[in-house]
Structure formats: C-alpha cells, structure tokens
Amino acid sequence: MGISMIGIDHNMAPVDIRALFAFTKKSAGEAMEKIKSYKGIYGCVILSTCNRLEVWASVDEEEDVCLYDCVCQLKGISDDSYRNYFVERKDEEAVEHLFYLTSGLKSQIIGEDQILTQVKDALNLARENFAVDGVLEVLFRMAVTAGKKIKTEVPFSHGNPSVIHQAIQFLGQKGYSMQDKTCMVIGNGEMGKVAAQALREAGADVTVTIRQYRSGIVSIPAGCKRINYGERMEYIPECDLVVSATASPNFTLRRELFEELELSGELILIDLAVPRDIEPSIGSLEGITLYDMDSFRIEEIPAELQENLEAAGAIVREQMDEFFQWLDGRDLIPRIQEIKEEAVNDLNLRIAKILKKTQMDEEDRVNLVQAVDTAAGKVVNKLIFGLRDSLNQEAFLECVAGLEKIYEE
Template sequence: MRKIQMMGIDHSRATVAERELFSLTKAKQKELMEAVIRQQGVGGCVLLSTCNRTELYVSLQKEEDIDLYRIFCHIREIPQTAQDELQHLFCRRSGEDAVRHLFLLTGGLKSRIIGEDQILTQVREALEYARLCNVADTVLKTLFRMAVTVGKKIKTQVAIPRGNTSAIAAALAQLEQEGHTFGGTQCLVIGNGEMGRLTARAFRERGAFVTVTVRQYRSGQVQIPEGCARIHYGERYEKIPECRYVVSATSSPNLTLEKDKIQELNLTGALTLIDLAVPRDIDPCIGELPQTEVYNIDDFQTGTGVSEEQSASIEAAKTLVEEEVAEFVSWYECKDMIPEIRELGTLAAQDVSWRMGKTFHEMQFAPEVCHQLADAVEQTAAKVFQKMLFGVRDHADSDVMRECLDALGQVWKKE
C-alpha cells in the first residue's frame, strides 16, 4: 500500500528571494519529477509550481523514505554548502495532513488572498503536466481530481466573501492607498500569460492606457485584453519613457528589465515598476535610480486580516474539506479491493449469462443469436454488479466492505 508525502516552500516561510532559488522552468519541472519517479518505491509524483509556492506531492511504499529535498537541490543545482542552511524553508506533510493541505489550498484557504481564483487552475494544470510527463499514478490523479472538485464546491457552495481576487488587484489597491492614481496614465505590461492579461484588464478598468508586449504578431495566435495596444517584446525599452507604470509577469528564468538599460533611457518622470514573477523579472537594483521605485510580489500585504464575514465562511469551507478528506481516505483504504471487485463482477456476470443462455435456448433462438444475447447480458451484468460494489465501497466502512467481498467470494468462487 502506498502513502502520500508532500514537501514544499511557500510565501508563509520564505521571501521572494528565497523562493526564486527553488523556482523551476517547465523543463526543470519535468526533470525533477522524472528524477523522483526513478527512486525505488515511488509510484507517482505531481509538482505544483506558482509564484507563491513550489510543492512536490509523491505517492510511495510505506517502508520507503525518499529524501525529496536533496533531489530537489540537485536538480536546482543548489550548492552543497547552502543546502543545510536552506532546508528550514521547506515544510513536509504526509498522509491525511498532506491531503488536507492540498484541499484547503485548492479552495483558496491557504493563498495570500483568501478565496482567490487562480490556484484552482494552477492545481488542475499541475496534474495535467504530470500526466503529460507520464509521472502521475492513480493515487495522485485521484487526489488532484478530488482537490479540484473540492475547490469548485467551496467556490459555489460556500462563496467566501472576497475583496481583491488576484495579486495585481491587491497590488493596485495598496498603491491607491499610498496615493497612486491610474486614470489617464500610460502602463506597459510585460508578459501575455494569465497574470499579464489580468494586469492589463485591471489597469484598463482604472482608466489607464495599456500596452502589452507580445512575442510575435501572427494573427490568431496572440490574444490581448480589449482596449489594449501591443508591441513586440523587443521594443519594451523604447516604450518605457512614455510610461508611468510598468508591470512584468512572465515565466522567464531571465530578467526582463535590467538596471543599466533603464539607466540609459535617462528618464525624467516618475516610474513605478511592479514585479509579479518568481523568479523575479525586474532587476531590484533599478529602484536605486532617481524617481524610480520597484515593488515585488511580497511587498503587497495580500494575506493579512480576515473579516468576521470571511471567518464564518472559512469555517464552513473547512468543514466541507474534512468531509472530502474522509471520502478520499475511504477510497484510498479500499483501492486495493478494486481487482477483487472486478473479478467478482466478472464471475457474477458469467453466472447470469449462463442462466440466461438456457432461457434463450428454450425460446429456440438461433445459436448465433443465443451467443450474441449471452455476450450482451454478460457485459451488462458485469457493469451493473461492479457499479453496485463500488457504490457500497464508497459508503461502507472498509472492514465491513472486506467482509462483504469475502462473503461474495465464497459464493461466486466456490467450485
């Protein structure tokens, strides 16, 4: 029987500078998961990687003990001398604790912004990428599918009251409190992914004139929010002197804006740069230049304070999560029964087919018709019987279910 382990680093334990040490490109994510899956006793793994967290989920044999941290450090090329110093940044969970954490996370209850929407998509995409890399086993596929279902239930059944629903919304709200205004200003958004599009729309809603960078111009392959202009990524520096705000939100491992190139522009007006990426897109040293300020994702207080209204909804969401954790545990403890359920279903179906076959012959059907009818009856009976047993498994205590299977086995397997 396999168990579930999780190891991760997130915004609650590590700064953006520390998190970016362990950020991974798509290629490196695949390399890490493939390295983990090669370890003895590992059944599958899924890596969840966002700006605020990097978490590795693994299913393995109970007796196995895999040093996920060292594997992670090896793939990320963390020097041996630094590994011991950085290890405290990681949290480790196992069993129900790991399941509960993922369910709470997918429901938006562990995000910097309570109830935020993006994490649900990110969890779904993490599973899809693991499946694409052929490293997710049945246990983790079921776990992540259930996590997405839990997230949807929380959003529809609980509806946690929210203010800002994204990092950029929280960032702009904080900047407004500090005296910034956006109406009529020029804004450049570097990056046309999900966060880039959210950013462009947020500035447009506040009356800014927004330009978005794209990598190419071919029609049908690039979409930008309505009302926004676009330029090629290579023209970003030429656009900056016109801008009051610049936001970068890409998945690039390299800087999108460098200090020396900004300095060469000889800017005369104030410039605010917002970096929403991990690893960071914008050289933080740019903030040393006159009339220039640089914010990163950790500069915005998006996870502090919970209203009374939110507290009641959060408790309701946690109750829902506990119910779903119990359901997953029930499935997990009974999953080894699946082969026996299928075997019993087949044996029962064969018995039904044999009995119906006698009736078909008595009705004087042609032999080929009798065979066709018997095959159809057997296939249908197997599906019905297995569905019935799986339904019992999902609602009965595991010990009771095993007694039922033993009793049925004595009936169908007897000579």
C-alpha cells in the same frame, strides 16, 4: 503506500530563495519523470507557481524517500541550509494541505482562484509525462472538485483576488488611482493578461509587450495596445506604472538600461514573476518605487471573510472524507479478498466429505462446488461490507484485523 510532499512558499521564503527551486513547465515535466524513477516512488506531481513549489509523491512506506534531496539533486544544489525553508507533510496532513490549498484558503490572497487552475495544470502535466499514479490522480482530482465547489457555492466578498488586484487595492489605499494612468505590462502569458485586464478595468491606458516573432498570432486583452518587447525601454519614460510578469529566466528590466533613461515623473514598477523579472537594485534609483510578489501580503483575515471561510472549510472537510473513504477502501480490498478466499476454502473443507458421499455425476459435483464457492463469496462480501457501512472506520478496521487473525497459521 503513503502520500508525501515537500513545499516552499511565500510564508517561508523570500522570492529569491523560491526562485532557486522554481520549475518551468518543461523542466517540471522532466523532473517528475526523473523523481518517479527513484526507488520507492510510485507517482509524482510538481506544482510550481510564483508563490510556491510543491513536490508530491506516492511512496513505499518501507523505503527511506527524501523529496528534498531529490529536488536538490535535480537543481544541482548541495547547500543543505535551504532545508529550513521547506516544510514536509505526510499522509493525512499532506492531503488536508492540498485540499485547503486548491480551494484558495492557503494562498497569499485568501480565496483567489488562480491556484485552482494551477493545480489542474500540474495534474495534467504529470499525466502528459506519465508521472502520476492512481492515488495521486484521485487525490488531485478530488481536491480540484472541492475547489470548484467552493468557487460556485462560496463567493468571496472581495471580488477577483489575483495578486495584481491586490496590488491595485494596495496602491489605492495609499491614494494612488489607476484612472487615466499610462501603464505597460511586460509579458502576455496568463498572469500578464490578468494584469493588463485588471489595469484596464481600473481605468488605466494599457500597453502590452509582444515578442516580435509572435506579434502576428498573439491576442491581447480587449482595449489594450501592443508594442514589440524590444521597444519597452523607449516606452518606459511615458509610463506611470510598469508590470512585468513573464516566465523568463533572465531580467526583463536591468539597472544598466535605466542609467541613461530620463523619466518624466515618478515611476512604479511591479514585479510579478518568480524568478524575478526586474533587477532589485532598480528600486534604489531616484524616482522609482519597486514592488515584488511579497509586497502585497494579507497580514490578517478581514472580518467579513470569516463566514465564507467557515463555509469553504465545511466543503473541504466533506471532500476530504470522501477521499479517505476511497483510499481506505482501496487498501482494504486485498485484505478483504484474502479473508473471502480463506472463508470459502474453510467452507469447502467442511462440506467436502458430504459432497463425496452424495451420489451425483462428477460434472454436477464440479458445478455444485463452483456454485457454492460463488455463493459463499457473495455472503462474505455482504457481511464485511455491511460492517463497513454500519460501523465507524476505527471499529471496522478492528473487525477486519480480527477476521484476519481467525485464519492465521
């Protein structure tokens, strides 16, 4: 069995290309079930966020499994040119990627911890849809464990590093302060709530849109006001900045809605959604500056993060070693079991004549043979697992292969 993944992210593709392959929670669940049903695939987990799509599978190494073709089939995409935007990883390379990703070390904003929650949610969704198998279950759980350990033991110096925090910092470096600015956040999902809270903490007056049919039961961040989603265009002329962060497949802000709109001053729009929430052509209108998810890249790692990154990397490597020990042990158990059975049978053949010549009741003879079988099995286990604990992995595997050859016909 092998581990395989394909992925597309903010480093390889612009937001509009990523949007073609994005999944909602419902469609991701359906897609995992479908992919698991394909020949040669034992389990599947889909991670779909604003910055990336990753499809993970445990696969039969004897089968020719192409995850890119699986995704394109599900999305109804026949254009093979998108393949260049994807990266494929297998086995150790794939495992290493997941551990570093879950730890926030491959995110658009280094050290951010939202990805940890997203990976946990992806695993839970795979469980709910009966798509995850034992190998992916352990892999994702151990990656999450590494991420949690880093979060508690390696506090990154730049505070809460979500995309909206990076956007606020980015604008601050341009001399734009959020203090006393009038802001609206379209969307009250997880990212919308984080955005609203961050803007409030930065000193802004924040209003959050709520769908009318949900307005009575949805909570919003403390200190924020609410309006119905349908009133958003009426409120925009009063705003200095608008953030849109929904899971809608359609634009929340379209150019045609701005054609009759009279703005009172410069307006900043920030689109934190994939697919996009804000029609890109709005950014060409006079008085409007539009930013999207790709506007806030970190081009280089700040020097002050280097020490923390090294500490985080050490935790990742330790947790990865534990996973591979589990995986190697899992694959070796059937082989060790066969060696033990062959050794016990060998011993039985060697003592059979002696037992036949020994005077005793048949029942005692049977009991003695069973006792010898049990004892011999324990001795073989002790010897083999003792070798595992005292040798490096490569030498141990050579020993197992050598023992297997002893009983080859």
